[in-house]
Amino acid sequence: AQSVTQLGSHVSVSEGALVLLRCNYSSSVPPYLFWYVQYPNQGLQLLLKYTSAATLVKGINGFEAEFKKSETSFHLTKPSAHMSDAAEYFCAVSGGFNTDKLIFGTGTRLQVFP
């Protein structure tokens, strides 16, 4: 069965510092992996996705993630945090063969301090 684990429910960084949000996955088939961002009282917005093409995936707002099969990881990074990056971030894996449902992690809340 597919699952994701997000390490760290809260991450705090200073503005301008590196952002690193961790995600490890478990999948019985080659996975499709996603990172979504959720701002308060809003739905989820897709940041980036991995669908078996390049292992380094670039997304919106300067975020990127690297698929590492050997580590079963798909960590999200951004070189320099901005105040507007403060939000909840969710890692997700597609549900497996012949299904598009997403299996989400429990989320990581990113705080950015001035």
Added chain:
Amino acid sequence: GAGVSQSPRYKVAKRGQDVALRCDPISGHVSLFWYQQALGQGPEFLTYFQNEAQLDKSGLPSDRFFAERPEGSVSTLKIQRTQQEDSAVYLCASGVGLTSYEQYFGPGTRLTVT
């Protein structure tokens, strides 16, 4: 352009009442998903439609939950005899193709059962 819309945005129901939550997907999107997001948790899959066909309802927590998409566009999630544990944000997402790796989420309906 118009995104996924959901109504109402907020709903308060007394325990035992029936509620109906509406989702208007992006025009032309074939796939439609419902997710339930409890406070402080990631979204959890409820059900999936491809056009008007409900292909997966494995995530519906009980027979009190019912979803339909009769004409392949608008969808309604109905919860009968609401219980306090039904309190959550209900998210709807739509996707372009039959195998849609990119889901576009609506803002959600926050249901509070008192």
